[in-house]
Amino acid sequence: MADRQFREPGRVRLVRHRTPRLEMGHPWVFRSEIETTDGTAQPGDVVEVADHRGRYLGRGFWNPDSQITVRLLTREDRPVDAPFIHERVRAAWQHRIWLAARGFLGPRTDPPSLARVVNAEADGLPAVIADRFGDIVVVQALARGAERLLPAVLDALEATLQPRGIFARNDAPVRAREGLPLAKGWLRGTGSLRPVVDDGPLQVEVDGEGGQKTGYFLDQAANRRAIAPLCPGARVLDAFCYTGGFALHAAYHDAAEVTGIDSSSEAIELATTNAERNSLSDRIRFRAGNAFDELRALHRAGQIYDLVILDPPSFARSRAALPGAIRGYKEINLRALGIIRPGGFLVTSSCSYHLSAEDFRQILVEAAWDARRSLRLLDERGQSPDHPVLLAAPETRYLKCLFLQVL
Template sequence: MAYVVLKRGRDGRARARHPWVYAGEIDAIVGEQAPGDIVDVVDYKKRFLGRGFINPASSITVRVLSWEEQNIDETFFYRRIAAARDYRRAIGAEAPCHRVVFSDGDMLSSLIVDRYEDVCVVQTLALGMDVRMDMIVAALRDLLGTSKIYERNDSRVRELEGLGQRSGFVSGQFPTAFWAQENGLSFWVDVALGQKTGLFLDQRENHRAIAPWCDGARVLDAFCYTGGFALHAAAFGAREVVGVDSSASALEVARLNAEKNGFADRVSFVEGNAFDVLRRLDSEGERFDLVIVDPPAFAPGKHAVEAAYRGYKEVNLRAMKILAPSGILVTCSCSYHMRPEAFVAMLADAAADAGREARLVELRAQARDHPIMLGVEETHYLKCAIVRVS
């Protein structure tokens, strides 16, 4: 087996069990290997550190799958996916719709598996995982008891691995759009064309967390997509919910979801730029008891953090201005590069500029079926702050 030798003094991340080995950490690649092959990672004294797959074309040259000297084969994937499934059962995170495998959070770097009722959606975002799709599908069919498996490999991140984009059936033929349950509510899911793999499953537990603030409340859900937060607010007793999104197609599904769940009389949707709508609502003197802000990622990379900070501050300042006294702001960021401490600092800046006092009630993360691996900070990407604004 070929092996990758790390430079002297550059093995700290591997010893701390971070699964990514960057090209700049590598001193030499010894032995014959092809992109996607399994290789060992060793220190400068040739001491074993880990085993994973290699792609010299990627800045993340090796993704470690095991810290032990074991075969990476069909049995390995079966056991690792079974462990991911069992972990979710053990912590009570299994649900009709949930994430079955979360990449490095489950020591299966670049593999994503989401389940929507009896349909599984798979993403293989690195070459070494992509060439093992058959092993993964076989394990999923057996462990999850479904033959309905669809791949959503249309993410641009695959291009960093030299991979093309593709989507389609990998097991079975079935309707790709259907009703599915989240927290007892029905949502129209399109695994072929929807955002991510169909729904934002990472917000499932945060959707539930707004319950204490909804009864009798007037609620605004900015960047509402297909109404995840909005419908939960209605289910928890809100007297009026307004959802805002710039996507006409997303709002069409949101209205369908509201009607399906019997909330059409209390939930309405507005098409528009959330920044502009918030500004207009403030100028019109509109006030809400609960404002939810869940924008797309403003910081796709380190280079964008400064601009993202300004964007997050602006939208949260606008949200605070339309909150009634002692109102609740639920605000999120899915940008990994906007770290939790920076996110909280941004909220403090926004509150100061809005002339409001703000107390952090709770700082949450992604749902537990998206496990955060300690020492791998990239697995902790979602922030969800619940803030009381005086």
């Protein structure tokens, strides 16, 4: 198993005329950039990558069936083996400890019990996700090579974090595009899949088995904390509220009245439980509903809010879906602008990495024009620091979150 897991049976040589993205720090090689392949590489194997002259550029895992044909693991001339994987996982966790100690992950400075531990390419382990929820870790392997390396990743997570259990959420649709089965289940140990963890000042219950992503939107943690100055005395609407993250923080920070809406009745049930757990039920009302329809109905009814929060799921899971996504983002922001008082606030997000920050801003400009409103930018934010970004790889900065004042 170990030999198969780490063997290097092939070498990829790149074409002469190409943008030197790889040399500049991007971790992907696309199919169109490959000139020749030597050896007997199978999908998921680690291969060497060389330029057109044969100069060594690095090692990565290979999948000829994917547009992203090689995902680079290292630029050093070193084997990709169990010690390599352990080193990467330890370094990723040490980075989170460093972030927490310096206040980047919130006011608490001890090692985080709620955090993304491994964030794929940005931590040098492409397509590998590991999230810590108290004493369990939820993992995803989103490419063939990541699946091949998963046993070593599990060993490293056990050695580094000593969790009670490691659960796989390998049910993401992207796995099917990699030719991998969709599955979920315990890989090591066991534990509660409804852990209660600290999200800043709040205690929240997480659905590790059935919830979105790995169970909670960890990437919005810093943005949830950042709404605090907008909340005292406010009437707040949290559309696409999921299990209540933004809504709970708004109520905790002295909002007068908070309404949360989500299409999932299961998410609404958990949001209600989380409000009760934090003694916030007197100021929060959650209800199941289609956010598009609810925003239209609130506008027709003449409802007015001091703060509206929009955190929808990804509307563009592929580049082909982008035109429809643009229409969707414009629609919800247009409707939101119609129910915010002059001088009130809109916190709006997009997690679609196919939609650029520039395009998202343009959508908001056009929505404001149609609503006959003006927008003042207070802050332009991204994902929380435990979801690091590679500057040379814009795809790793997928979350856009704008804090706007509506004039």
